Amino acid sequence: MTPPSVVSSKTSVSKPIESAPNSLRSFSLKGMAQSMHAKSTSSTTPSAKNEETIVIDPSWNSKFTQEELTKCWLLYAEKNRVTNPRLYSIFVNHSPVLQPDGKIILHVKNKTQESELLSEKSVFMPYFKKALQNANFELFIEIVMVEDDDTQKAYTSADKFKLMLEKNPALIKLKQQFSLDLD
Numbered sequence: 001m002t003p004p005s006v007v008s009s010k011t012s013v014s015k016p017i018e019s020a021p022n023s024l025r026s027f028s029l030k031g032m033a034q035s036m037h038a039k040s041t042s043s044t045t046p047s048a049k050n051e052e053t054i055v056i057d058p059s060w061n062s063k064f065t066q067e068e069l070t071k072c073w074l075l076y077a078e079k080n081r082v083t084n085p086r087l088y089s090i091f092v093n094h095s096p097v098l099q100p101d102g103k104i105i106l107h108v109k110n111k112t113q114e115s116e117l118l119s120e121k122s123v124f125m126p127y128f129k130k131a132l133q134n135a136n137f138e139l140f141i142e143i144v145m146v147e148d149d150d151t152q153k154a155y156t157s158a159d160k161f162k163l164m165l166e167k168n169p170a171l172i173k174l175k176q177q178f179s180l181d182l183d
Contacts, residue, residue, distance in 0.1 A: 054126040062133040066098045072131045076124060086116055087124075096139065104137065107144040114141050157182045 077091035090113050096106045108114050118141070129137045154160040161182055165171055174180070 054130050056126060056129050056135050058135050060129065060133045060135040064098075064132045064134060068132065069098050069104065070095055072128060075131075076127055084120070087120055090116060102136075103140060105140045105142060107142050109144065109146060111143060114143055117141055 073091060073096055077088050080091070081088045090108065094106055094108055094113075096104045098104055106117070108117065121139070125137065125139065128139075129135055154163050161171070
């Protein structure tokens with residue numbers, strides 16, 4: 001025998017839950033994500049009021065030294081420490097090099113760093129032109145692949161011990177004295 005099928009035609013109306021001041025409220029992850037996204041975009045996206053307009057005088061052509069460039073570079077990095085941590089990290093870890101012909105070259109490690117700099121270039125270039133009083137300030141970004149052939153990755157305990165022995169040969173005495181075994 002098959003049970004009779006029951007068709008129910010209930011309609012439900014969704015109403016907002018009104019909570020008393022001391023009661024617990026429910027939350028959803030989707031709602032939290034949306035509110036966090038709204039807060040992050042509103043705080044990281046500069047408004048037209050917050051952006052300062054930097055006026056560049058085309059007649060600026062002051063010479064500057066590598067030390068002045070580095071000082072200005074690090075000041076700009078500190079200025080962006082909280083507002084743009086990725087840019088801050090790039091600026092702190094990569095120093096520009098002033099070439100004898102006046103070119104400024106910045107060596108970065110990967111394409112992601114290059115694209116981050118290129119996307120922010122229109123913001124920081126006027127700052128450097130004004131700070132160094134040089135309207136011809138031009139930054140060239142080059143990707144330099146760093147090969148780490150010297151460094152070995154130690155995965156096993158034996159490999160780790162070998163690397164530690166290279167740094168401190170006295171460890172072999174400790175291993176023998178305490179009869180240590182590498183698993």
